[in-house]
Amino acid sequence: MTHYNGSVPETKRKPDWRDQAACGGNDTDVWFPHPTNHRDVQAAKQGCFSCPVMFQCAQYALSSRIPDGVWGGLSEGQRNNIHKKHRTDEFNHLPVVRETVLHTLREELNPVTSLRDLWDDNTRPLPGGHIEWASESTHVTWRGITYTPKQLAFIVDRGHKAVGVVRRLPEMCPVVECIHPQHIADNEERWHRKQAEERAAAQAAARAQYAAAEQVAV
Ligand code: SF4
Ligand SMILES: [Zn+2]
Numbered sequence: 001m002t003h004y005n006g007s008v009p010e011t012k013r014k015p016d017w018r019d020q021a022a023c024g025g026n027d028t029d030v031w032f033p034h035p036t037n038h039r040d041v042q043a044a045k046q047g048c049f050s051c052p053v054m055f056q057c058a059q060y061a062l063s064s065r066i067p068d069g070v071w072g073g074l075s076e077g078q079r080n081n082i083h084k085k086h087r088t089d090e091f092n093h094l095p096v097v098r099e100t101v102l103h104t105l106r107e108e109l110n111p112v113t114s115l116r117d118l119w120d121d122n123t124r125p126l127p128g129g130h131i132e133w134a135s136e137s138t139h140v141t142w143r144g145i146t147y148t149p150k151q152l153a154f155i156v157d158r159g160h161k162a163v164g165v166v167r168r169l170p171e172m173c174p175v176v177e178c179i180h181p182q183h184i185a186d187n188e189e190r191w192h193r194k195q196a197e198e199r200a201a202a203q204a205a206a207r208a209q210y211a212a213a214e215q216v217a218v
Contacts, residue, residue: 017060022051032069035076044070059097063088072097078104107143112159115142119156122149123179130178149179157181163188 018024023031030047033040048054048070058072062079065088069076082100090096107114122135133149140147147155150166164187168176173183185193 017053017056020051020053021057022047022053031071041070041075045073045075048073055094055098055101058101059091059094062086062091062097062100072101073105074101078108111143112156115147115152116156118142119152122152126175126178128175129180130173130175130183131180132175132177133179150184153179153181153184154186162186169193 030040031044033044035041048057051057051073054072056072058074060066061069061071061074062082065083066079067076071079074082082104086096086100118140122133122137122140123131124134126132131153138148140149140152148166150168151162154162154166158181166184166186167190168178168184169190173180175183
């Protein structure tokens with residue numbers, strides 16, 4: 001199994017993107033790692049990221065539905081996922097391929113950015129600065145993990161997963177359906193808020209006691 005590369009003796013072939021392939025003439029096995037070997041897959045992808053014809057290569061692999069190997073910076077699994085969402089003829093257009101590849105790589109490199117896309121697509125503002133879930137689905141699944149709307153709000157805003165249950169804070173927001181990230185908290189944040197409230201209450205009580213004692217002294 002080999003990748004296309006410029007050194008293959010295809011004497012009748014017209015010049016095309018393959019002539020600039022970064023993998024041309026290299027050990028092409030590198031671009032056919034075992035799909036579960038994450039390290040090898042990433043090594044192949046790194047080669048693609050500096051390849052001047054990465055998008056053309058991805059276009060070829062997506063249009064031809066090539067099942068194996070890393071092509072155009074995309075693993076087999078990523079191409080499979082793309083095929084589930086796109087018709088093959090969409091890959092006739094290089095700008096579509098480019099956008100699809102970049103979106104896929106962004107998802108891989110920055111999960112929060114992709115979750116933010118899900119957030120933007122599935123929420124809408126409510127009067128008074130609140131936000132509600134606008135999708136008929138009660139949850140979203142991304143990379144095999146399911147999020148409730150409040151869990152999604154939390155991770156997109158805080159940049160990490162919630163600890164325990166995410167709930168609306170009634171003292172911050174009276175709107176039952178609101179999922180505004182600033183109007184919700186997980187177990188850890190609620191615990192810190194409670195601690196801060198107790199500290200503030202203790203300080204206020206101490207101040208009141210001090211003021212009362214001063215009055216008695218006068
Ligand atoms: S993008 Fe990767 S697989 Fe495609 S030609 Fe370039 S180096 Fe080879
Ligand atoms: Zn609210």
